[in-house]
Amino acid sequence: MEQLRTVYQGGVGEIVEKKSRFIATVRLVESEEEALEVLEAARKKYWDATHNCFAYVIGERRETVRCSDDGEPSGTAGRPMLDVLLGEEITNVIVIVTRYFGGTLLGTGGLVRAYSKAVQEGLANSRIIDKKYGVRMEIQSDYNGIGKIQYLLAEDKVPVLDTEYTDKVTMQVLLPKGQVEQMKAKITEGTNGRARMREVEELYFAVLDGEILYKDALSQHKTLKI
DSSP states (O other), X not given: OXXXXXXXEOOEEEEEETTEEEXXXXXXXXXXXXXXXXXXXXXXXXXXXXXXXXXXXXXXXXXXEEEXXXXXSTTSSHHHHHHHXXXXXXXXXXXXXXXXXXXXXXXXXXXXXXXXXXXXXXXXXXXXXEEEEEEEEEEEEOHHHHHHHHHHHHHTTOOEEEXXXXXXEEEEEEEEGGGHHHHHHHHHHHTTTOOEEEEEEEEXXXXXXXXXXXXXXXXXXXXXXX
């Protein structure tokens, strides 16, 4: 996939409807096994809750989707929660909504709205990122050509990971996969063919608050405790 929307840092959101508390816990997961581990941790923490409903979406193409009403009337909790995740086009995420019953029945429509709203609140308190599938590319040039290369990279807002100055200048950059050939052509033309370029690896990356995230940095908050 050229781009994936997913969780960078999970969060917790809470709403109250007719004295019932709905606590939404959002976490990044990259396998069904991880999702079930997060679910079990939530059930242990909120062992005294009336319900621990959940929904998760996993996979680059959202191949794995599961949800549960956990004792609520069929279709009033898990499916509405899942619909929010699918509507936001988020993947590799689990949301558990814990309910403490407040003594007043909400009815079918009320439950659907409450569980949907809780998930939205949980997502609002999480950090969501768009990961791009790209290439880490090495660019090597003499000092005469580096100014033009830096201009071209800045023009297309290409993240620069590192620059090494020796007898030549070597740069490590991240490019969206679909932009690689175009950038190669621009640099070749701009330096009259003097620059050398090498594709090092393909990977996902994201830019968050000006910081470049890739590899382990994308999942550094995955182990957040429930």
